[in-house]
Amino acid sequence: MNIYDISRTLHCKTPTWPGDTPFSYSLNWTKEETGSVNVGRIEMSVHTATHIDAPYHFDEKGAKVDQLDLSVFMGRAIVVDVSRLKELNRVSLEALLKGQEKKRVLFKTNAWEDEEVFPEGIPSLKLDAITLLKELSVPLIGVDLPSVDQLESKDLEVHHLLHETNISILEGIDLRNVDEGEYQLVALPLKIEGADGSPVRAVLVKE
Ligand SMILES: Nc1ccccc1C(=O)C[C@H](N)C(=O)O
Ligand SMILES: [Zn+2]
Ligand SMILES: [Zn+2]
Numbered sequence: 001m002n003i004y005d006i007s008r009t010l011h012c013k014t015p016t017w018p019g020d021t022p023f024s025y026s027l028n029w030t031k032e033e034t035g036s037v038n039v040g041r042i043e044m045s046v047h048t049a050t051h052i053d054a055p056y057h058f059d060e061k062g063a064k065v066d067q068l069d070l071s072v073f074m075g076r077a078i079v080v081d082v083s084r085l086k087e088l089n090r091v092s093l094e095a096l097l098k099g100q101e102k103k104r105v106l107f108k109t110n111a112w113e114d115e116e117v118f119p120e121g122i123p124s125l126k127l128d129a130i131t132l133l134k135e136l137s138v139p140l141i142g143v144d145l146p147s148v149d150q151l152e153s154k155d156l157e158v159h160h161l162l163h164e165t166n167i168s169i170l171e172g173i174d175l176r177n178v179d180e181g182e183y184q185l186v187a188l189p190l191k192i193e194g195a196d197g198s199p200v201r202a203v204l205v206k207e
Contacts, residue, residue, distance in 0.1 A: 002206040004183070006106075006173045008049035008115065010042075010199070015118035017146065020045040046197040047146075052189050053169040057196040058159045065195040070188060072139045072168045077104035077185035077204065079178055082123075083111070089126035097136060104185050105133065106142040106204075108175040115174070124150050125158055134165045142170035142185075142202070173202050181206075 008014065014023045023044040031038045046065075047053070052073065055062025078100055085092045088107070097105065112119045122145045133141065141148070141162065148169055149158045162169055170187055184205040189198035 004178045004204040004206070006050070006175055006178060006202045006204055007200070008172055008174050010044070010049055013116045014049050015116060016045055016048050018118065020047065023048050044199070046192070046195055046199060047171070048199060050170075050172045050174070050187070050202050051197050051199045052187065053159065053171065053197045054189075054195060055163050056194075058156050059163065062163065064193070065189050065198045066191050066193050068168075068189060072104075073170075073185070073187045073189065073200070075104065075139075075185065076102070076182065077106055077140075077142075078182050079106045079108055079175060079180050079204070081108045081180050083109055087126060088123055088129055090128040090132045093129050093132055097132065100136060102137045102139065103182070104140040104142065105138050106170075106173060106175060106185070107144070108178075108180070109144055110176070112145055118146065119151070122147065122151060124148060124153075127157065127161055130158070130161045130165055130167070133162075133167055138167055140168040140170060140185075142173045142187075144173050144175045146172055170200070170202065178204055 010023050016022050025042050027038050028041045029039040054065045056064045080096045109123050111122050149156045187200040187202035189200055
């Protein structure tokens with residue numbers, strides 16, 4: 001069994017959404033102090049690095065992280081290389097996704113060039129592409145980007161339309177070391193009561 005880790009590393013240089021809480025890990029107690037153990041603490045925005053968005057992130061009435069159906073975050077997935085496409089629209093994706101019903105779709109855009117710098121501009125799905133995902137009953141999409149919408153978007157129309165279409169959102173994956181093809185995805189959110197998102201450890205398994 002081959003396991004590909006598609007998670008970004010959390011460290012003090014992990015870029016965050018501009019203005020959001022930087023990631024930090026530090027020892028609250030050292031082994032020297034306690035005489036027995038090192039004990040760490042973390043501080044972070046839940047939208048850091050590889051994470052999922054709960055609908056509550058963009059919809060006051062939306063489900064929170066601890067209420068999500070976990071089966072969406074585990075199961076058959078395909079990685080599609082869209083790095084050469086001009087636009088992520090229905091027509092350009094149709095050929096790539098033909099016959100791929102019910103699989104999670106992970107889009108490899110390669111557009112986040114420097115992992116230590118928050119990108120300035122990113123590609124995003126055109127709304128007609130989401131109609132195609134709906135027809136294919138795609139349960140989740142993943143992107144190697146900090147958002148499924150344009151970074152400056154305030155209405156978050158891609159987030160909203162995906163939610164209305166019952167498609168879950170995985171952001172900030174790292175697909176640089178994986179080829180196109182079919183895998184099993186595992187990317188489980190933490191059980192954080194009431195949260196709008198959660199970091200995940202995302203892996204692809206090739207059998
Ligand atoms: N962290 C933020 C802080 C302020 C405003 C937006 C964000 C986001 O994370 C939005 C992004 N579309 C996201 O879902 O991850
Ligand atoms: Zn997010
Ligand atoms: Zn998002």
